[in-house]
Amino acid sequence: MNILSALLADSDAELERDIPGCRTRRIAQGVWECLPEHSAGSPLVLCAGIHGDETGPVEVLAELVDAACMGELLPRRPWLFAFGNLAALRLGRRYLECDLNRCFRGAPHAGAAKIEVARAHALSQALSIFALHGKGLLLDLHSTIRASLHPSFAIRPTATPGSGATPGLLATCGVPVLVEAGVEAPTFSATAAREHGYEAYTFELGRVRALGAGSSEELDALRNGLWRLIEAARPPESAASPRVYRVKREILKRSDDFALHVPADAPNFLPLQTGQLLAEDSPSRWFAEEGECLLFPNPDVAPGTRAVVLVRPVESGAT
Structure with missing residues:
Protein backbone atom coordinates (compact mmCIF):
# COMPACT_ATOMS: atom_id res chain seq x y z
CA MET A 1 0.00 0.00 0.00
CA ASN A 2 1.36 3.45 -0.88
CA ILE A 3 1.80 6.06 1.84
CA LEU A 4 -1.18 8.22 0.85
CA SER A 5 -3.60 5.28 0.80
CA ALA A 6 -2.23 4.14 4.15
CA LEU A 7 -2.70 7.57 5.76
CA LEU A 8 -6.21 7.97 4.39
CA ALA A 9 -7.08 4.61 5.98
CA ASP A 10 -5.31 5.28 9.30
CA SER A 11 -3.64 8.43 10.63
CA ASP A 12 -1.29 6.20 12.66
CA ALA A 13 0.01 4.46 9.54
CA GLU A 14 3.71 3.65 9.33
CA LEU A 15 5.89 3.52 6.24
CA GLU A 16 5.58 0.14 4.55
CA ARG A 17 9.37 -0.15 4.48
CA ASP A 18 12.36 1.92 5.63
CA ILE A 19 13.98 4.25 3.13
CA PRO A 20 17.20 2.55 1.93
CA GLY A 21 20.41 4.14 3.18
CA CYS A 22 18.58 6.22 5.81
CA ARG A 23 17.49 6.10 9.42
CA THR A 24 13.77 6.84 9.31
CA ARG A 25 11.38 7.41 12.19
CA ARG A 26 7.86 8.75 12.61
CA ILE A 27 7.79 11.74 14.97
CA ALA A 28 4.06 12.57 14.70
CA GLN A 29 1.03 11.28 12.82
CA GLY A 30 1.82 11.69 9.13
CA VAL A 31 5.28 13.14 9.85
CA TRP A 32 8.62 11.36 9.38
CA GLU A 33 12.26 12.34 9.51
CA CYS A 34 14.72 10.65 7.19
CA LEU A 35 18.43 10.88 8.03
CA PRO A 36 20.76 9.59 5.29
CA GLU A 37 23.89 7.72 6.27
CA HIS A 38 25.88 10.01 3.99
CA SER A 39 24.50 13.56 4.00
CA ALA A 40 25.53 16.14 1.41
CA GLY A 41 23.14 18.99 2.13
CA SER A 42 21.39 21.06 4.79
CA PRO A 43 18.04 19.94 6.30
CA LEU A 44 14.93 20.02 4.12
CA VAL A 45 11.29 20.11 5.24
CA LEU A 46 8.49 19.34 2.78
CA CYS A 47 4.88 19.69 3.90
CA ALA A 48 1.64 19.29 1.94
CA GLY A 49 -2.02 19.09 2.86
CA ILE A 50 -2.22 21.89 5.43
CA HIS A 51 -5.54 22.49 3.65
CA GLY A 52 -7.36 19.24 3.02
CA ASP A 53 -8.76 20.21 -0.39
CA GLU A 54 -5.37 21.11 -1.89
CA THR A 55 -4.55 17.64 -3.10
CA GLY A 56 -2.18 18.04 -6.06
CA PRO A 57 0.89 18.80 -3.92
CA VAL A 58 -0.15 16.04 -1.49
CA GLU A 59 -0.03 13.50 -4.30
CA VAL A 60 3.35 14.82 -5.46
CA LEU A 61 4.80 14.48 -1.95
CA ALA A 62 3.32 10.99 -1.60
CA GLU A 63 4.88 9.97 -4.93
CA LEU A 64 8.28 11.17 -3.71
CA VAL A 65 7.98 9.28 -0.42
CA ASP A 66 6.95 6.10 -2.26
CA ALA A 67 9.89 6.51 -4.67
CA ALA A 68 12.29 6.89 -1.72
CA CYS A 69 10.90 3.77 -0.03
CA MET A 70 11.43 1.84 -3.27
CA GLY A 71 15.04 3.03 -3.52
CA GLU A 72 14.41 5.05 -6.68
CA LEU A 73 14.84 8.42 -4.95
CA LEU A 74 18.03 8.63 -2.87
CA PRO A 75 17.90 11.25 -0.08
CA ARG A 76 21.22 13.00 0.42
CA ARG A 77 20.20 15.48 3.12
CA PRO A 78 18.20 15.31 6.39
CA TRP A 79 14.58 15.31 5.25
CA LEU A 80 11.35 15.85 7.16
CA PHE A 81 8.15 15.13 5.24
CA ALA A 82 4.75 15.97 6.67
CA PHE A 83 1.17 15.48 5.56
CA GLY A 84 -0.68 18.36 7.20
CA ASN A 85 -4.39 18.13 7.95
CA LEU A 86 -5.09 14.42 7.67
CA ALA A 87 -8.65 14.62 8.99
CA ALA A 88 -9.63 17.31 6.48
CA LEU A 89 -7.77 15.55 3.66
CA ARG A 90 -9.74 12.39 4.33
CA LEU A 91 -13.02 14.31 3.89
CA GLY A 92 -11.87 16.52 1.00
CA ARG A 93 -12.46 19.68 3.04
CA ARG A 94 -10.25 22.72 3.46
CA TYR A 95 -10.47 22.35 7.24
CA LEU A 96 -12.83 20.92 9.84
CA GLU A 97 -13.16 23.66 12.44
CA CYS A 98 -10.75 26.46 11.60
CA ASP A 99 -7.98 27.18 9.09
CA LEU A 100 -4.92 25.17 10.16
CA ASN A 101 -2.58 27.70 8.54
CA ARG A 102 -3.92 30.36 10.94
CA CYS A 103 -3.25 28.23 14.03
CA PHE A 104 0.53 28.23 14.39
CA ARG A 105 0.38 31.04 16.93
CA GLY A 106 -2.52 29.50 18.85
CA ALA A 107 -6.25 29.80 18.17
CA PRO A 108 -6.92 32.23 15.29
CA HIS A 109 -9.94 33.78 17.02
CA ALA A 110 -11.88 33.55 20.26
CA GLY A 111 -13.84 30.34 20.65
CA ALA A 112 -11.92 28.46 17.95
CA ALA A 113 -12.38 24.71 18.20
CA LYS A 114 -9.54 22.35 18.93
CA ILE A 115 -8.88 19.94 16.06
CA GLU A 116 -6.71 22.21 13.90
CA VAL A 117 -5.13 23.93 16.92
CA ALA A 118 -3.98 20.53 18.21
CA ARG A 119 -2.64 19.58 14.76
CA ALA A 120 -0.71 22.86 14.50
CA HIS A 121 0.85 22.09 17.88
CA ALA A 122 1.86 18.59 16.74
CA LEU A 123 3.42 19.91 13.51
CA SER A 124 5.25 22.67 15.40
CA GLN A 125 6.67 20.13 17.86
CA ALA A 126 7.81 17.89 15.01
CA LEU A 127 9.52 20.85 13.35
CA SER A 128 11.25 21.78 16.62
CA ILE A 129 12.61 18.23 16.94
CA PHE A 130 13.88 18.21 13.37
CA ALA A 131 15.36 21.71 13.71
CA LEU A 132 17.94 20.24 16.11
CA HIS A 133 19.75 19.12 12.95
CA GLY A 134 20.41 22.79 12.10
CA LYS A 135 18.95 25.53 9.93
CA GLY A 136 17.61 24.52 6.57
CA LEU A 137 14.91 24.98 3.96
CA LEU A 138 11.15 24.51 4.38
CA LEU A 139 8.64 24.33 1.54
CA ASP A 140 4.95 24.26 2.46
CA LEU A 141 3.07 23.14 -0.65
CA HIS A 142 -0.41 24.49 -1.43
CA SER A 143 -2.86 25.00 -4.29
CA THR A 144 -5.01 28.08 -4.89
CA ILE A 145 -8.79 28.19 -4.56
CA ARG A 146 -9.15 30.89 -7.23
CA ALA A 147 -7.70 31.80 -10.60
CA SER A 148 -4.39 33.66 -10.65
CA LEU A 149 -2.60 35.84 -13.16
CA HIS A 150 0.49 33.95 -11.98
CA PRO A 151 -0.59 30.28 -11.75
CA SER A 152 2.40 29.34 -9.58
CA PHE A 153 4.04 31.58 -7.00
CA ALA A 154 5.89 31.45 -3.71
CA ILE A 155 5.43 33.43 -0.51
CA ARG A 156 8.55 33.97 1.54
CA PRO A 157 8.23 35.15 5.15
CA THR A 158 11.34 37.19 5.82
CA ALA A 159 12.52 39.91 8.18
CA THR A 160 14.92 41.18 5.49
CA PRO A 161 13.00 41.91 2.25
CA GLY A 162 15.18 42.00 -0.83
CA SER A 163 17.71 39.55 0.64
CA GLY A 164 17.14 37.12 -2.22
CA ALA A 165 16.21 33.46 -2.44
CA THR A 166 18.45 30.43 -2.69
CA PRO A 167 19.92 30.64 -6.21
CA GLY A 168 17.88 28.62 -8.64
CA LEU A 169 15.47 27.27 -6.00
CA LEU A 170 12.26 28.75 -7.38
CA ALA A 171 13.17 28.16 -11.00
CA THR A 172 14.06 24.55 -10.22
CA CYS A 173 10.53 24.00 -8.92
CA GLY A 174 8.78 25.87 -11.74
CA VAL A 175 7.85 28.90 -9.63
CA PRO A 176 8.51 32.21 -11.45
CA VAL A 177 7.00 34.66 -8.92
CA LEU A 178 7.97 35.50 -5.34
CA VAL A 179 5.89 37.40 -2.77
CA GLU A 180 7.84 38.76 0.20
CA ALA A 181 5.89 38.89 3.47
CA GLY A 182 6.67 39.46 7.14
CA VAL A 183 7.49 36.70 9.64
CA GLU A 184 4.66 37.42 12.09
CA ALA A 185 1.96 35.50 10.19
CA PRO A 186 0.44 32.47 12.00
CA THR A 187 1.45 30.14 9.15
CA PHE A 188 3.66 27.05 9.13
CA SER A 189 6.30 28.66 6.90
CA ALA A 190 6.43 31.85 8.99
CA THR A 191 6.84 29.73 12.13
CA ALA A 192 9.85 27.98 10.57
CA ALA A 193 11.43 31.32 9.65
CA ARG A 194 10.59 33.09 12.89
CA GLU A 195 11.38 30.38 15.42
CA HIS A 196 14.06 28.30 13.72
CA GLY A 197 15.79 30.61 11.27
CA TYR A 198 14.75 28.51 8.27
CA GLU A 199 14.62 29.81 4.76
CA ALA A 200 10.93 29.08 4.32
CA TYR A 201 8.37 29.36 1.55
CA THR A 202 4.72 28.70 0.96
CA PHE A 203 4.32 27.47 -2.61
CA GLU A 204 0.98 28.07 -4.35
CA LEU A 205 0.76 25.68 -7.27
CA GLY A 206 -2.16 25.21 -9.63
CA ARG A 207 -5.81 24.91 -8.60
CA VAL A 208 -7.64 22.90 -5.98
CA ARG A 209 -8.65 19.50 -7.37
CA ALA A 210 -10.31 16.32 -6.14
CA LEU A 211 -8.15 13.75 -4.38
CA GLY A 212 -7.41 10.90 -6.75
CA ALA A 213 -7.51 13.12 -9.83
CA GLY A 214 -3.73 12.75 -9.89
CA SER A 215 -1.00 15.38 -9.68
CA SER A 216 -1.41 17.19 -12.95
CA GLU A 217 1.22 17.99 -15.57
CA GLU A 218 1.35 21.55 -14.26
CA LEU A 219 3.13 20.07 -11.22
CA ASP A 220 5.80 18.20 -13.20
CA ALA A 221 8.36 20.96 -12.64
CA LEU A 222 7.63 20.88 -8.91
CA ARG A 223 8.02 17.10 -8.76
CA ASN A 224 11.32 17.21 -10.64
CA GLY A 225 12.59 20.15 -8.60
CA LEU A 226 11.79 18.51 -5.26
CA TRP A 227 13.48 15.30 -6.41
CA ARG A 228 16.66 17.32 -7.09
CA LEU A 229 16.41 19.04 -3.70
CA ILE A 230 16.00 15.76 -1.80
CA GLU A 231 19.03 14.31 -3.60
CA ALA A 232 20.98 17.54 -2.88
CA ALA A 233 21.64 18.10 -6.57
CA ARG A 234 22.96 21.50 -7.58
CA PRO A 235 20.34 23.94 -8.94
CA PRO A 236 20.67 25.15 -12.53
CA GLU A 237 23.32 27.84 -12.88
CA SER A 238 21.41 29.90 -15.43
CA ALA A 239 18.09 30.10 -13.55
CA ALA A 240 16.17 33.32 -14.14
CA SER A 241 15.41 35.58 -11.17
CA PRO A 242 11.76 35.54 -10.05
CA ARG A 243 9.39 38.43 -10.47
CA VAL A 244 8.99 39.91 -6.98
CA TYR A 245 5.99 41.38 -5.16
CA ARG A 246 5.94 42.64 -1.59
Whole structure:
Protein backbone atom coordinates (compact mmCIF):
# COMPACT_ATOMS: atom_id res chain seq x y z
CA MET A 1 0.00 0.00 0.00
CA ASN A 2 1.36 3.45 -0.88
CA ILE A 3 1.80 6.06 1.84
CA LEU A 4 -1.18 8.22 0.85
CA SER A 5 -3.60 5.28 0.80
CA ALA A 6 -2.23 4.14 4.15
CA LEU A 7 -2.70 7.57 5.76
CA LEU A 8 -6.21 7.97 4.39
CA ALA A 9 -7.08 4.61 5.98
CA ASP A 10 -5.31 5.28 9.30
CA SER A 11 -3.64 8.43 10.63
CA ASP A 12 -1.29 6.20 12.66
CA ALA A 13 0.01 4.46 9.54
CA GLU A 14 3.71 3.65 9.33
CA LEU A 15 5.89 3.52 6.24
CA GLU A 16 5.58 0.14 4.55
CA ARG A 17 9.37 -0.15 4.48
CA ASP A 18 12.36 1.92 5.63
CA ILE A 19 13.98 4.25 3.13
CA PRO A 20 17.20 2.55 1.93
CA GLY A 21 20.41 4.14 3.18
CA CYS A 22 18.58 6.22 5.81
CA ARG A 23 17.49 6.10 9.42
CA THR A 24 13.77 6.84 9.31
CA ARG A 25 11.38 7.41 12.19
CA ARG A 26 7.86 8.75 12.61
CA ILE A 27 7.79 11.74 14.97
CA ALA A 28 4.06 12.57 14.70
CA GLN A 29 1.03 11.28 12.82
CA GLY A 30 1.82 11.69 9.13
CA VAL A 31 5.28 13.14 9.85
CA TRP A 32 8.62 11.36 9.38
CA GLU A 33 12.26 12.34 9.51
CA CYS A 34 14.72 10.65 7.19
CA LEU A 35 18.43 10.88 8.03
CA PRO A 36 20.76 9.59 5.29
CA GLU A 37 23.89 7.72 6.27
CA HIS A 38 25.88 10.01 3.99
CA SER A 39 24.50 13.56 4.00
CA ALA A 40 25.53 16.14 1.41
CA GLY A 41 23.14 18.99 2.13
CA SER A 42 21.39 21.06 4.79
CA PRO A 43 18.04 19.94 6.30
CA LEU A 44 14.93 20.02 4.12
CA VAL A 45 11.29 20.11 5.24
CA LEU A 46 8.49 19.34 2.78
CA CYS A 47 4.88 19.69 3.90
CA ALA A 48 1.64 19.29 1.94
CA GLY A 49 -2.02 19.09 2.86
CA ILE A 50 -2.22 21.89 5.43
CA HIS A 51 -5.54 22.49 3.65
CA GLY A 52 -7.36 19.24 3.02
CA ASP A 53 -8.76 20.21 -0.39
CA GLU A 54 -5.37 21.11 -1.89
CA THR A 55 -4.55 17.64 -3.10
CA GLY A 56 -2.18 18.04 -6.06
CA PRO A 57 0.89 18.80 -3.92
CA VAL A 58 -0.15 16.04 -1.49
CA GLU A 59 -0.03 13.50 -4.30
CA VAL A 60 3.35 14.82 -5.46
CA LEU A 61 4.80 14.48 -1.95
CA ALA A 62 3.32 10.99 -1.60
CA GLU A 63 4.88 9.97 -4.93
CA LEU A 64 8.28 11.17 -3.71
CA VAL A 65 7.98 9.28 -0.42
CA ASP A 66 6.95 6.10 -2.26
CA ALA A 67 9.89 6.51 -4.67
CA ALA A 68 12.29 6.89 -1.72
CA CYS A 69 10.90 3.77 -0.03
CA MET A 70 11.43 1.84 -3.27
CA GLY A 71 15.04 3.03 -3.52
CA GLU A 72 14.41 5.05 -6.68
CA LEU A 73 14.84 8.42 -4.95
CA LEU A 74 18.03 8.63 -2.87
CA PRO A 75 17.90 11.25 -0.08
CA ARG A 76 21.22 13.00 0.42
CA ARG A 77 20.20 15.48 3.12
CA PRO A 78 18.20 15.31 6.39
CA TRP A 79 14.58 15.31 5.25
CA LEU A 80 11.35 15.85 7.16
CA PHE A 81 8.15 15.13 5.24
CA ALA A 82 4.75 15.97 6.67
CA PHE A 83 1.17 15.48 5.56
CA GLY A 84 -0.68 18.36 7.20
CA ASN A 85 -4.39 18.13 7.95
CA LEU A 86 -5.09 14.42 7.67
CA ALA A 87 -8.65 14.62 8.99
CA ALA A 88 -9.63 17.31 6.48
CA LEU A 89 -7.77 15.55 3.66
CA ARG A 90 -9.74 12.39 4.33
CA LEU A 91 -13.02 14.31 3.89
CA GLY A 92 -11.87 16.52 1.00
CA ARG A 93 -12.46 19.68 3.04
CA ARG A 94 -10.25 22.72 3.46
CA TYR A 95 -10.47 22.35 7.24
CA LEU A 96 -12.83 20.92 9.84
CA GLU A 97 -13.16 23.66 12.44
CA CYS A 98 -10.75 26.46 11.60
CA ASP A 99 -7.98 27.18 9.09
CA LEU A 100 -4.92 25.17 10.16
CA ASN A 101 -2.58 27.70 8.54
CA ARG A 102 -3.92 30.36 10.94
CA CYS A 103 -3.25 28.23 14.03
CA PHE A 104 0.53 28.23 14.39
CA ARG A 105 0.38 31.04 16.93
CA GLY A 106 -2.52 29.50 18.85
CA ALA A 107 -6.25 29.80 18.17
CA PRO A 108 -6.92 32.23 15.29
CA HIS A 109 -9.94 33.78 17.02
CA ALA A 110 -11.88 33.55 20.26
CA GLY A 111 -13.84 30.34 20.65
CA ALA A 112 -11.92 28.46 17.95
CA ALA A 113 -12.38 24.71 18.20
CA LYS A 114 -9.54 22.35 18.93
CA ILE A 115 -8.88 19.94 16.06
CA GLU A 116 -6.71 22.21 13.90
CA VAL A 117 -5.13 23.93 16.92
CA ALA A 118 -3.98 20.53 18.21
CA ARG A 119 -2.64 19.58 14.76
CA ALA A 120 -0.71 22.86 14.50
CA HIS A 121 0.85 22.09 17.88
CA ALA A 122 1.86 18.59 16.74
CA LEU A 123 3.42 19.91 13.51
CA SER A 124 5.25 22.67 15.40
CA GLN A 125 6.67 20.13 17.86
CA ALA A 126 7.81 17.89 15.01
CA LEU A 127 9.52 20.85 13.35
CA SER A 128 11.25 21.78 16.62
CA ILE A 129 12.61 18.23 16.94
CA PHE A 130 13.88 18.21 13.37
CA ALA A 131 15.36 21.71 13.71
CA LEU A 132 17.94 20.24 16.11
CA HIS A 133 19.75 19.12 12.95
CA GLY A 134 20.41 22.79 12.10
CA LYS A 135 18.95 25.53 9.93
CA GLY A 136 17.61 24.52 6.57
CA LEU A 137 14.91 24.98 3.96
CA LEU A 138 11.15 24.51 4.38
CA LEU A 139 8.64 24.33 1.54
CA ASP A 140 4.95 24.26 2.46
CA LEU A 141 3.07 23.14 -0.65
CA HIS A 142 -0.41 24.49 -1.43
CA SER A 143 -2.86 25.00 -4.29
CA THR A 144 -5.01 28.08 -4.89
CA ILE A 145 -8.79 28.19 -4.56
CA ARG A 146 -9.15 30.89 -7.23
CA ALA A 147 -7.70 31.80 -10.60
CA SER A 148 -4.39 33.66 -10.65
CA LEU A 149 -2.60 35.84 -13.16
CA HIS A 150 0.49 33.95 -11.98
CA PRO A 151 -0.59 30.28 -11.75
CA SER A 152 2.40 29.34 -9.58
CA PHE A 153 4.04 31.58 -7.00
CA ALA A 154 5.89 31.45 -3.71
CA ILE A 155 5.43 33.43 -0.51
CA ARG A 156 8.55 33.97 1.54
CA PRO A 157 8.23 35.15 5.15
CA THR A 158 11.34 37.19 5.82
CA ALA A 159 12.52 39.91 8.18
CA THR A 160 14.92 41.18 5.49
CA PRO A 161 13.00 41.91 2.25
CA GLY A 162 15.18 42.00 -0.83
CA SER A 163 17.71 39.55 0.64
CA GLY A 164 17.14 37.12 -2.22
CA ALA A 165 16.21 33.46 -2.44
CA THR A 166 18.45 30.43 -2.69
CA PRO A 167 19.92 30.64 -6.21
CA GLY A 168 17.88 28.62 -8.64
CA LEU A 169 15.47 27.27 -6.00
CA LEU A 170 12.26 28.75 -7.38
CA ALA A 171 13.17 28.16 -11.00
CA THR A 172 14.06 24.55 -10.22
CA CYS A 173 10.53 24.00 -8.92
CA GLY A 174 8.78 25.87 -11.74
CA VAL A 175 7.85 28.90 -9.63
CA PRO A 176 8.51 32.21 -11.45
CA VAL A 177 7.00 34.66 -8.92
CA LEU A 178 7.97 35.50 -5.34
CA VAL A 179 5.89 37.40 -2.77
CA GLU A 180 7.84 38.76 0.20
CA ALA A 181 5.89 38.89 3.47
CA GLY A 182 6.67 39.46 7.14
CA VAL A 183 7.49 36.70 9.64
CA GLU A 184 4.66 37.42 12.09
CA ALA A 185 1.96 35.50 10.19
CA PRO A 186 0.44 32.47 12.00
CA THR A 187 1.45 30.14 9.15
CA PHE A 188 3.66 27.05 9.13
CA SER A 189 6.30 28.66 6.90
CA ALA A 190 6.43 31.85 8.99
CA THR A 191 6.84 29.73 12.13
CA ALA A 192 9.85 27.98 10.57
CA ALA A 193 11.43 31.32 9.65
CA ARG A 194 10.59 33.09 12.89
CA GLU A 195 11.38 30.38 15.42
CA HIS A 196 14.06 28.30 13.72
CA GLY A 197 15.79 30.61 11.27
CA TYR A 198 14.75 28.51 8.27
CA GLU A 199 14.62 29.81 4.76
CA ALA A 200 10.93 29.08 4.32
CA TYR A 201 8.37 29.36 1.55
CA THR A 202 4.72 28.70 0.96
CA PHE A 203 4.32 27.47 -2.61
CA GLU A 204 0.98 28.07 -4.35
CA LEU A 205 0.76 25.68 -7.27
CA GLY A 206 -2.16 25.21 -9.63
CA ARG A 207 -5.81 24.91 -8.60
CA VAL A 208 -7.64 22.90 -5.98
CA ARG A 209 -8.65 19.50 -7.37
CA ALA A 210 -10.31 16.32 -6.14
CA LEU A 211 -8.15 13.75 -4.38
CA GLY A 212 -7.41 10.90 -6.75
CA ALA A 213 -7.51 13.12 -9.83
CA GLY A 214 -3.73 12.75 -9.89
CA SER A 215 -1.00 15.38 -9.68
CA SER A 216 -1.41 17.19 -12.95
CA GLU A 217 1.22 17.99 -15.57
CA GLU A 218 1.35 21.55 -14.26
CA LEU A 219 3.13 20.07 -11.22
CA ASP A 220 5.80 18.20 -13.20
CA ALA A 221 8.36 20.96 -12.64
CA LEU A 222 7.63 20.88 -8.91
CA ARG A 223 8.02 17.10 -8.76
CA ASN A 224 11.32 17.21 -10.64
CA GLY A 225 12.59 20.15 -8.60
CA LEU A 226 11.79 18.51 -5.26
CA TRP A 227 13.48 15.30 -6.41
CA ARG A 228 16.66 17.32 -7.09
CA LEU A 229 16.41 19.04 -3.70
CA ILE A 230 16.00 15.76 -1.80
CA GLU A 231 19.03 14.31 -3.60
CA ALA A 232 20.98 17.54 -2.88
CA ALA A 233 21.64 18.10 -6.57
CA ARG A 234 22.96 21.50 -7.58
CA PRO A 235 20.34 23.94 -8.94
CA PRO A 236 20.67 25.15 -12.53
CA GLU A 237 23.32 27.84 -12.88
CA SER A 238 21.41 29.90 -15.43
CA ALA A 239 18.09 30.10 -13.55
CA ALA A 240 16.17 33.32 -14.14
CA SER A 241 15.41 35.58 -11.17
CA PRO A 242 11.76 35.54 -10.05
CA ARG A 243 9.39 38.43 -10.47
CA VAL A 244 8.99 39.91 -6.98
CA TYR A 245 5.99 41.38 -5.16
CA ARG A 246 5.94 42.64 -1.59
CA VAL A 247 3.05 42.60 0.86
CA LYS A 248 2.03 46.18 1.65
CA ARG A 249 -0.92 45.59 3.97
CA GLU A 250 -3.71 43.22 4.94
CA ILE A 251 -7.38 43.87 5.58
CA LEU A 252 -8.93 42.02 8.51
CA LYS A 253 -12.55 41.03 8.73
CA ARG A 254 -13.71 42.54 12.02
CA SER A 255 -17.38 41.54 12.06
CA ASP A 256 -20.07 39.66 10.16
CA ASP A 257 -20.99 42.98 8.52
CA PHE A 258 -17.75 42.92 6.51
CA ALA A 259 -18.27 43.44 2.76
CA LEU A 260 -15.61 42.88 0.10
CA HIS A 261 -16.17 44.98 -3.03
CA VAL A 262 -14.25 42.98 -5.61
CA PRO A 263 -15.79 40.49 -8.06
CA ALA A 264 -16.09 36.94 -6.77
CA ASP A 265 -14.01 35.72 -9.72
CA ALA A 266 -11.28 38.36 -9.40
CA PRO A 267 -7.92 36.58 -9.88
CA ASN A 268 -4.91 36.80 -7.62
CA PHE A 269 -2.50 39.62 -8.61
CA LEU A 270 -5.28 41.64 -10.29
CA PRO A 271 -4.02 45.26 -10.52
CA LEU A 272 -6.37 47.62 -8.69
CA GLN A 273 -7.41 51.14 -9.60
CA THR A 274 -6.11 53.80 -7.22
CA GLY A 275 -8.95 54.95 -4.99
CA GLN A 276 -11.12 51.90 -5.73
CA LEU A 277 -13.34 50.89 -2.79
CA LEU A 278 -12.12 47.47 -1.67
CA ALA A 279 -13.97 46.67 1.52
CA GLU A 280 -15.99 48.09 4.35
CA ASP A 281 -16.78 46.99 7.87
CA SER A 282 -18.71 49.77 9.57
CA PRO A 283 -17.45 52.32 10.31
CA SER A 284 -14.21 51.54 8.40
CA ARG A 285 -13.69 51.61 4.63
CA TRP A 286 -10.60 50.60 2.67
CA PHE A 287 -9.49 51.95 -0.70
CA ALA A 288 -6.83 50.76 -3.12
CA GLU A 289 -3.55 52.67 -3.11
CA GLU A 290 -1.28 53.28 -6.07
CA GLY A 291 0.26 50.15 -7.57
CA GLU A 292 -1.54 47.66 -5.35
CA CYS A 293 -2.63 44.21 -6.55
CA LEU A 294 -5.11 41.77 -5.10
CA LEU A 295 -4.09 38.55 -3.32
CA PHE A 296 -6.20 35.94 -1.49
CA PRO A 297 -9.50 37.84 -1.28
CA ASN A 298 -11.94 35.83 0.83
CA PRO A 299 -14.91 37.50 2.56
CA ASP A 300 -16.03 34.20 4.09
CA VAL A 301 -13.26 33.95 6.69
CA ALA A 302 -14.13 34.13 10.38
CA PRO A 303 -14.16 37.57 12.05
CA GLY A 304 -10.74 38.49 13.36
CA THR A 305 -8.87 36.91 10.45
CA ARG A 306 -7.40 38.22 7.21
CA ALA A 307 -9.86 38.78 4.36
CA VAL A 308 -7.50 40.12 1.68
CA VAL A 309 -3.81 40.82 1.11
CA LEU A 310 -2.58 43.76 -0.95
CA VAL A 311 0.79 43.46 -2.68
CA ARG A 312 2.86 45.72 -4.87
CA PRO A 313 5.41 44.71 -7.53
CA VAL A 314 9.04 45.43 -6.69
CA GLU A 315 11.04 47.09 -9.42
CA SER A 316 14.19 45.25 -10.45
CA GLY A 317 17.07 46.37 -8.25
CA ALA A 318 14.82 47.93 -5.58
CA THR A 319 15.13 46.94 -1.91
